[in-house]
Amino acid sequence: MSLVFAGVCSHAPGITGRKHMADPDDADTFYAAFDDMRQALEASRPDALVVIAAEHFANFFMNNMPAYCMGMAEDYQGPIEDPDWLGIQRRTIPGNVDLSRRLIETIMQDVDLAYAEEWKFDHGISVPLNFLTPRYDLPVIPVNINCQGPPLTPLHRAWAFGQALRKACDAVPERIAIVGTGGISHWPATPDSGKIDEAWDRDFLDRWCKNDKQRLLDYSDEQTYLDAGQGGFEIRTFIAVSGATEGLSGKVHYYRPIPIFAVGCTVGIVELEAA
Amino acid sequence: MAPTKYRYWGADMSLYYVQKLLYNLNRDEKLQKAYFADQDSVLQDYRLDEEEITALKKPDIGMLYILGVNGQILMHYAAMCGYAWPDYIQAMRDALAEHGNVRAGLYATTDGKGAV
Numbered sequence: 001m002s003l004v005f006a007g008v009c010s011h012a013p014g015i016t017g018r019k020h021m022a023d024p025d026d027a028d029t030f031y032a033a034f035d036d037m038r039q040a041l042e043a044s045r046p047d048a049l050v051v052i053a054a055e056h057f058a059n060f061f062m063n064n065m066p067a068y069c070m071g072m073a074e075d076y077q078g079p080i081e082d083p084d085w086l087g088i089q090r091r092t093i094p095g096n097v098d099l100s101r102r103l104i105e106t107i108m109q110d111v112d113l114a115y116a117e118e119w120k121f122d123h124g125i126s127v128p129l130n131f132l133t134p135r136y137d138l139p140v141i142p143v144n145i146n147c148q149g150p151p152l153t154p155l156h157r158a159w160a161f162g163q164a165l166r167k168a169c170d171a172v173p174e175r176i177a178i179v180g181t182g183g184i185s186h187w188p189a190t191p192d193s194g195k196i197d198e199a200w201d202r203d204f205l206d207r208w209c210k211n212d213k214q215r216l217l218d219y220s221d222e223q224t225y226l227d228a229g230q231g232g233f234e235i236r237t238f239i240a241v242s243g244a245t246e247g248l249s250g251k252v253h254y255y256r257p258i259p260i261f262a263v264g265c266t267v268g269i270v271e272l273e274a275a
Numbered sequence: 276m277a278p279t280k281y282r283y284w285g286a287d288m289s290l291y292y293v294q295k296l297l298y299n300l301n302r303d304e305k306l307q308k309a310y311f312a313d314q315d316s317v318l319q320d321y322r323l324d325e326e327e328i329t330a331l332k333k334p335d336i337g338m339l340y341i342l343g344v345n346g347q348i349l350m351h352y353a354a355m356c357g358y359a360w361p362d363y364i365q366a367m368r369d370a371l372a373e374h375g376n377v378r379a380g381l382y383a384t385t386d387g388k389g390a391v
Contacts (some may be wrong), residue, residue: 021360057294058302060296080301080302082354085351085354188347189346189382190382190383190384193364
Protein backbone atom coordinates (compact mmCIF):
# COMPACT_ATOMS: atom_id res chain seq x y z
CA MET A 1 0.00 0.00 0.00
CA SER A 2 1.44 3.36 0.83
CA LEU A 3 0.93 6.44 2.85
CA VAL A 4 -2.73 6.89 3.75
CA PHE A 5 -2.44 9.83 6.13
CA ALA A 6 0.09 12.54 6.90
CA GLY A 7 -0.20 15.39 9.33
CA VAL A 8 1.51 17.54 11.92
CA CYS A 9 0.55 18.61 15.41
CA SER A 10 1.87 20.14 18.59
CA HIS A 11 3.00 18.04 21.53
CA ALA A 12 3.78 20.45 24.36
CA PRO A 13 3.26 18.93 27.83
CA GLY A 14 1.15 21.87 28.95
CA ILE A 15 -1.53 20.85 26.46
CA THR A 16 -2.59 18.10 28.83
CA GLY A 17 -0.71 18.96 32.02
CA ARG A 18 -1.84 22.57 32.31
CA LYS A 19 -5.27 22.35 30.72
CA HIS A 20 -6.82 23.48 33.99
CA MET A 21 -4.85 26.74 33.76
CA ALA A 22 -5.93 27.52 30.18
CA ASP A 23 -8.75 29.69 28.90
CA PRO A 24 -11.59 27.19 28.33
CA ASP A 25 -12.14 28.39 24.77
CA ASP A 26 -8.47 27.84 23.95
CA ALA A 27 -8.48 24.35 25.37
CA ASP A 28 -11.86 23.36 23.98
CA THR A 29 -11.20 24.54 20.42
CA PHE A 30 -7.75 22.96 20.30
CA TYR A 31 -8.98 19.69 21.75
CA ALA A 32 -11.78 19.70 19.18
CA ALA A 33 -9.25 20.20 16.38
CA PHE A 34 -7.23 17.29 17.72
CA ASP A 35 -10.39 15.19 17.72
CA ASP A 36 -11.10 16.15 14.11
CA MET A 37 -7.57 15.01 13.31
CA ARG A 38 -8.26 11.72 15.07
CA GLN A 39 -11.36 11.19 12.96
CA ALA A 40 -9.46 11.93 9.75
CA LEU A 41 -6.72 9.55 10.84
CA GLU A 42 -9.22 6.79 11.63
CA ALA A 43 -11.04 7.38 8.34
CA SER A 44 -7.80 6.59 6.51
CA ARG A 45 -7.92 3.08 8.07
CA PRO A 46 -4.21 2.86 8.90
CA ASP A 47 -2.51 -0.35 9.95
CA ALA A 48 0.17 1.60 11.81
CA LEU A 49 1.03 5.14 12.85
CA VAL A 50 4.57 6.42 12.48
CA VAL A 51 5.08 9.32 14.88
CA ILE A 52 8.01 11.55 13.93
CA ALA A 53 8.86 13.20 17.20
CA ALA A 54 11.47 15.36 18.83
CA GLU A 55 12.06 13.77 22.19
CA HIS A 56 13.44 15.45 25.25
CA PHE A 57 16.03 13.19 26.88
CA ALA A 58 13.71 10.33 27.71
CA ASN A 59 15.74 7.72 25.83
CA PHE A 60 18.68 9.44 24.24
CA PHE A 61 21.39 11.47 25.94
CA MET A 62 24.61 13.08 24.81
CA ASN A 63 26.58 9.93 25.51
CA ASN A 64 25.05 8.37 22.41
CA MET A 65 22.76 10.69 20.48
CA PRO A 66 21.39 9.47 17.16
CA ALA A 67 20.37 12.04 14.58
CA TYR A 68 17.52 9.72 13.55
CA CYS A 69 16.16 6.72 15.37
CA MET A 70 13.16 4.46 14.76
CA GLY A 71 11.55 2.09 17.22
CA MET A 72 11.56 -1.64 16.55
CA ALA A 73 9.76 -3.07 19.58
CA GLU A 74 6.66 -5.14 20.25
CA ASP A 75 5.43 -2.42 22.53
CA TYR A 76 6.44 0.81 24.19
CA GLN A 77 5.79 2.44 27.54
CA GLY A 78 4.78 5.96 28.33
CA PRO A 79 4.59 8.62 29.39
CA ILE A 80 7.91 8.71 31.18
CA GLU A 81 6.84 11.90 32.96
CA ASP A 82 4.92 11.91 36.22
CA PRO A 83 1.38 11.03 35.13
CA ASP A 84 -0.15 13.72 37.33
CA TRP A 85 2.27 16.34 36.00
CA LEU A 86 1.49 15.45 32.40
CA GLY A 87 -2.16 14.58 32.86
CA ILE A 88 -1.78 11.27 31.03
CA GLN A 89 -1.75 7.89 32.72
CA ARG A 90 1.04 5.41 32.05
CA ARG A 91 0.30 2.53 29.73
CA THR A 92 1.74 0.13 27.21
CA ILE A 93 1.41 1.15 23.56
CA PRO A 94 1.47 -1.56 20.87
CA GLY A 95 4.22 -1.60 18.26
CA ASN A 96 4.93 -3.81 15.26
CA VAL A 97 8.43 -5.31 15.16
CA ASP A 98 8.14 -6.83 11.71
CA LEU A 99 6.81 -3.67 10.09
CA SER A 100 9.45 -1.58 11.86
CA ARG A 101 12.19 -3.83 10.58
CA ARG A 102 10.97 -3.61 6.98
CA LEU A 103 10.63 0.16 7.12
CA ILE A 104 14.05 0.54 8.72
CA GLU A 105 15.73 -1.69 6.15
CA THR A 106 14.37 0.39 3.30
CA ILE A 107 15.11 3.74 4.96
CA MET A 108 18.69 2.59 5.54
CA GLN A 109 19.18 2.46 1.78
CA ASP A 110 19.18 6.25 1.87
CA VAL A 111 19.62 7.44 5.46
CA ASP A 112 21.82 6.14 8.27
CA LEU A 113 19.10 5.37 10.79
CA ALA A 114 19.55 4.07 14.33
CA TYR A 115 16.98 1.71 15.78
CA ALA A 116 15.77 1.01 19.31
CA GLU A 117 14.14 -2.14 20.66
CA GLU A 118 12.98 -0.34 23.77
CA TRP A 119 11.60 3.16 24.05
CA LYS A 120 9.86 5.13 26.76
CA PHE A 121 7.61 7.73 25.22
CA ASP A 122 7.77 11.24 26.62
CA HIS A 123 5.27 14.02 26.05
CA GLY A 124 6.54 14.41 22.49
CA ILE A 125 4.68 11.22 21.57
CA SER A 126 2.36 10.67 24.53
CA VAL A 127 0.48 13.95 24.10
CA PRO A 128 -0.38 13.37 20.42
CA LEU A 129 -1.36 9.74 21.12
CA ASN A 130 -3.61 10.88 23.96
CA PHE A 131 -5.75 12.60 21.33
CA LEU A 132 -5.12 10.64 18.14
CA THR A 133 -5.23 7.03 19.39
CA PRO A 134 -7.06 7.34 22.71
CA ARG A 135 -7.88 3.62 22.76
CA TYR A 136 -4.23 2.72 22.15
CA ASP A 137 -5.31 0.05 19.70
CA LEU A 138 -3.25 1.20 16.70
CA PRO A 139 0.36 -0.02 16.43
CA VAL A 140 2.73 2.90 16.76
CA ILE A 141 6.24 3.17 15.36
CA PRO A 142 8.17 6.00 16.98
CA VAL A 143 10.80 8.06 15.20
CA ASN A 144 13.05 10.56 16.88
CA ILE A 145 14.91 13.40 15.25
CA ASN A 146 17.44 14.96 17.60
CA CYS A 147 16.28 18.55 18.10
CA GLN A 148 17.75 19.04 21.59
CA GLY A 149 21.46 18.28 21.69
CA PRO A 150 23.54 20.04 19.00
CA PRO A 151 25.07 19.35 16.60
CA LEU A 152 21.68 18.78 14.99
CA THR A 153 20.90 17.13 11.69
CA PRO A 154 20.69 19.73 8.89
CA LEU A 155 17.21 20.57 7.63
CA HIS A 156 17.90 19.14 4.19
CA ARG A 157 18.63 15.81 5.88
CA ALA A 158 15.28 15.95 7.67
CA TRP A 159 13.71 16.37 4.26
CA ALA A 160 15.76 13.46 2.92
CA PHE A 161 14.68 11.36 5.89
CA GLY A 162 11.06 12.10 5.02
CA GLN A 163 11.68 11.05 1.43
CA ALA A 164 13.30 7.80 2.60
CA LEU A 165 10.38 7.15 4.95
CA ARG A 166 7.94 7.66 2.09
CA LYS A 167 9.88 5.21 -0.07
CA ALA A 168 9.73 2.71 2.78
CA CYS A 169 5.98 3.20 3.20
CA ASP A 170 5.48 2.64 -0.51
CA ALA A 171 7.38 -0.64 -0.28
CA VAL A 172 5.17 -2.33 2.34
CA PRO A 173 1.63 -3.68 1.92
CA GLU A 174 0.36 -2.06 5.11
CA ARG A 175 -1.51 1.23 5.20
CA ILE A 176 0.76 3.72 6.93
CA ALA A 177 -0.09 7.00 8.63
CA ILE A 178 2.57 9.48 9.66
CA VAL A 179 2.32 12.37 12.07
CA GLY A 180 5.09 14.85 12.76
CA THR A 181 4.95 16.47 16.16
CA GLY A 182 6.78 19.49 17.45
CA GLY A 183 6.58 23.13 18.18
CA ILE A 184 7.19 25.98 15.81
CA SER A 185 8.43 29.11 17.58
CA HIS A 186 8.55 28.50 21.30
CA TRP A 187 10.80 28.80 24.31
CA PRO A 188 9.63 25.88 26.47
CA ALA A 189 10.98 25.27 29.95
CA THR A 190 12.66 28.67 30.15
CA PRO A 191 11.58 31.92 31.81
CA ASP A 192 10.33 32.83 28.33
CA SER A 193 7.90 29.91 28.38
CA GLY A 194 4.69 31.16 26.83
CA LYS A 195 6.41 33.47 24.38
CA ILE A 196 5.24 32.68 20.85
CA ASP A 197 6.04 34.54 17.62
CA GLU A 198 2.78 34.17 15.72
CA ALA A 199 4.11 35.89 12.58
CA TRP A 200 7.10 33.52 12.46
CA ASP A 201 4.78 30.56 12.95
CA ARG A 202 2.33 31.62 10.25
CA ASP A 203 5.15 32.22 7.79
CA PHE A 204 6.55 28.76 8.50
CA LEU A 205 3.12 27.17 8.19
CA ASP A 206 2.60 28.93 4.85
CA ARG A 207 5.79 27.27 3.63
CA TRP A 208 4.63 23.95 5.06
CA CYS A 209 1.17 24.16 3.44
CA LYS A 210 2.72 24.88 0.05
CA ASN A 211 5.30 22.11 0.50
CA ASP A 212 7.79 24.76 -0.53
CA LYS A 213 11.04 22.84 -0.19
CA GLN A 214 13.31 25.77 -0.93
CA ARG A 215 11.71 28.01 1.68
CA LEU A 216 11.29 25.24 4.25
CA LEU A 217 15.01 24.53 4.12
CA ASP A 218 15.94 28.21 4.12
CA TYR A 219 16.51 28.51 7.86
CA SER A 220 19.77 28.46 9.78
CA ASP A 221 19.82 27.14 13.33
CA GLU A 222 21.53 30.32 14.45
CA GLN A 223 18.70 32.51 13.16
CA THR A 224 15.99 30.11 14.27
CA TYR A 225 17.43 30.19 17.77
CA LEU A 226 17.22 33.97 17.86
CA ASP A 227 13.84 34.30 16.14
CA ALA A 228 11.96 31.19 17.24
CA GLY A 229 13.77 29.93 20.31
CA GLN A 230 15.44 26.63 20.96
CA GLY A 231 12.03 25.03 20.53
CA GLY A 232 12.09 26.18 16.92
CA PHE A 233 14.60 23.44 16.13
CA GLU A 234 11.63 21.05 16.19
CA ILE A 235 10.56 22.28 12.74
CA ARG A 236 12.59 19.28 11.60
CA THR A 237 9.63 17.02 12.37
CA PHE A 238 7.31 19.08 10.17
CA ILE A 239 9.93 19.22 7.42
CA ALA A 240 10.30 15.44 7.49
CA VAL A 241 6.56 15.13 6.86
CA SER A 242 6.91 17.56 3.96
CA GLY A 243 9.74 15.45 2.55
CA ALA A 244 7.51 12.39 2.79
CA THR A 245 4.73 14.19 0.93
CA GLU A 246 6.77 16.11 -1.63
CA GLY A 247 4.62 17.98 -4.12
CA LEU A 248 1.47 17.83 -2.00
CA SER A 249 -0.24 20.71 -0.28
CA GLY A 250 -1.17 20.78 3.36
CA LYS A 251 -3.88 22.57 5.25
CA VAL A 252 -3.66 24.07 8.70
CA HIS A 253 -6.90 23.12 10.45
CA TYR A 254 -6.01 24.87 13.69
CA TYR A 255 -3.46 27.41 14.77
CA ARG A 256 -3.69 29.53 17.88
CA PRO A 257 -0.98 30.82 20.20
CA ILE A 258 -1.84 29.51 23.67
CA PRO A 259 0.81 30.82 26.08
CA ILE A 260 -0.05 28.54 28.99
CA PHE A 261 0.55 25.62 26.62
CA ALA A 262 3.86 27.33 25.69
CA VAL A 263 3.38 26.89 21.95
CA GLY A 264 1.37 28.01 18.95
CA CYS A 265 -1.04 25.10 18.99
CA THR A 266 -1.23 23.51 15.57
CA VAL A 267 -3.07 20.80 13.69
CA GLY A 268 -2.24 20.37 10.00
CA ILE A 269 -3.10 17.64 7.50
CA VAL A 270 -1.54 16.93 4.12
CA GLU A 271 -4.05 16.61 1.31
CA LEU A 272 -2.97 13.20 0.06
CA GLU A 273 -6.08 12.56 -1.98
CA ALA A 274 -5.11 15.43 -4.28
CA ALA A 275 -2.28 13.29 -5.65
CA MET B 276 19.38 42.03 28.41
CA ALA B 277 21.32 41.49 25.20
CA PRO B 278 20.14 38.76 22.86
CA THR B 279 21.77 35.45 23.53
CA LYS B 280 24.03 34.10 20.85
CA TYR B 281 23.54 30.57 19.65
CA ARG B 282 26.02 28.38 21.49
CA TYR B 283 26.75 24.71 21.31
CA TRP B 284 27.08 22.92 24.58
CA GLY B 285 29.33 20.02 25.38
CA ALA B 286 32.54 21.72 26.46
CA ASP B 287 31.88 21.43 30.18
CA MET B 288 32.10 17.85 31.40
CA SER B 289 30.84 18.84 34.82
CA LEU B 290 27.60 20.25 33.39
CA TYR B 291 27.36 17.12 31.30
CA TYR B 292 27.27 15.01 34.46
CA VAL B 293 24.71 17.22 36.19
CA GLN B 294 22.45 16.61 33.25
CA LYS B 295 23.33 12.93 33.14
CA LEU B 296 22.27 12.59 36.77
CA LEU B 297 18.96 14.34 36.14
CA TYR B 298 18.41 12.31 32.97
CA ASN B 299 18.92 9.12 34.96
CA LEU B 300 16.62 10.33 37.75
CA ASN B 301 13.89 11.15 35.25
CA ARG B 302 14.05 7.63 33.83
CA ASP B 303 14.41 5.58 36.97
CA GLU B 304 11.99 5.70 39.90
CA LYS B 305 14.21 3.41 41.99
CA LEU B 306 17.10 5.82 41.54
CA GLN B 307 14.79 8.68 42.52
CA LYS B 308 13.97 6.94 45.80
CA ALA B 309 17.62 6.17 46.48
CA TYR B 310 18.60 9.74 45.66
CA PHE B 311 16.08 11.40 47.92
CA ALA B 312 16.87 8.93 50.71
CA ASP B 313 20.63 9.53 50.52
CA GLN B 314 21.75 12.13 48.01
CA ASP B 315 25.47 11.82 48.71
CA SER B 316 25.54 8.14 47.88
CA VAL B 317 24.14 8.86 44.41
CA LEU B 318 26.02 12.09 43.76
CA GLN B 319 29.38 10.42 44.30
CA ASP B 320 28.84 8.48 41.08
CA TYR B 321 28.94 11.69 39.04
CA ARG B 322 31.79 14.09 38.31
CA LEU B 323 30.40 17.29 39.85
CA ASP B 324 31.87 20.46 41.31
CA GLU B 325 30.88 22.01 44.62
CA GLU B 326 28.60 24.64 43.08
CA GLU B 327 26.65 21.96 41.27
CA ILE B 328 26.40 19.72 44.31
CA THR B 329 25.11 22.60 46.40
CA ALA B 330 22.52 23.54 43.78
CA LEU B 331 21.37 19.95 43.43
CA LYS B 332 21.05 19.30 47.15
CA LYS B 333 19.34 22.53 48.14
CA PRO B 334 17.61 22.21 45.58
CA ASP B 335 18.30 25.51 43.84
CA ILE B 336 16.39 25.10 40.60
CA GLY B 337 17.20 28.65 39.51
CA MET B 338 20.93 28.07 39.91
CA LEU B 339 20.78 24.81 37.99
CA TYR B 340 19.12 26.77 35.20
CA ILE B 341 21.89 29.39 35.31
CA LEU B 342 24.52 26.64 35.18
CA GLY B 343 23.03 25.56 31.87
CA VAL B 344 20.94 22.51 32.63
CA ASN B 345 18.66 21.83 29.68
CA GLY B 346 15.11 22.86 30.56
CA GLN B 347 13.64 19.63 29.27
CA ILE B 348 15.61 17.83 31.95
CA LEU B 349 15.40 20.47 34.63
CA MET B 350 11.62 20.90 34.57
CA HIS B 351 11.20 17.29 35.63
CA TYR B 352 13.70 17.64 38.46
CA ALA B 353 11.81 20.73 39.57
CA ALA B 354 8.54 18.79 39.58
CA MET B 355 10.26 15.95 41.40
CA CYS B 356 11.32 18.45 44.06
CA GLY B 357 7.75 19.70 44.46
CA TYR B 358 7.83 22.81 42.30
CA ALA B 359 4.49 23.75 40.70
CA TRP B 360 4.87 25.09 37.15
CA PRO B 361 4.57 28.80 38.06
CA ASP B 362 7.11 28.33 40.87
CA TYR B 363 9.52 26.67 38.47
CA ILE B 364 9.26 29.58 36.02
CA GLN B 365 9.63 32.09 38.86
CA ALA B 366 12.72 30.33 40.23
CA MET B 367 14.44 30.77 36.89
CA ARG B 368 13.39 34.42 36.68
CA ASP B 369 14.68 35.10 40.17
CA ALA B 370 17.97 33.44 39.35
CA LEU B 371 18.35 35.52 36.20
CA ALA B 372 17.88 38.66 38.23
CA GLU B 373 20.44 37.52 40.78
CA HIS B 374 23.08 35.85 38.63
CA GLY B 375 22.65 37.16 35.08
CA ASN B 376 22.06 35.02 32.05
CA VAL B 377 22.62 31.32 31.65
CA ARG B 378 26.26 30.29 31.40
CA ALA B 379 25.96 27.50 28.84
CA GLY B 380 23.57 25.58 26.69
CA LEU B 381 20.53 26.28 24.59
CA TYR B 382 18.08 27.24 27.29
CA ALA B 383 19.35 30.74 27.94
CA THR B 384 16.64 33.35 27.95
CA THR B 385 16.59 35.65 24.95
CA ASP B 386 14.91 38.63 26.56
CA GLY B 387 14.51 37.78 30.22
CA LYS B 388 10.74 38.03 30.02
CA GLY B 389 8.07 35.42 30.01
CA ALA B 390 4.47 35.58 28.95
CA VAL B 391 2.89 33.37 31.58
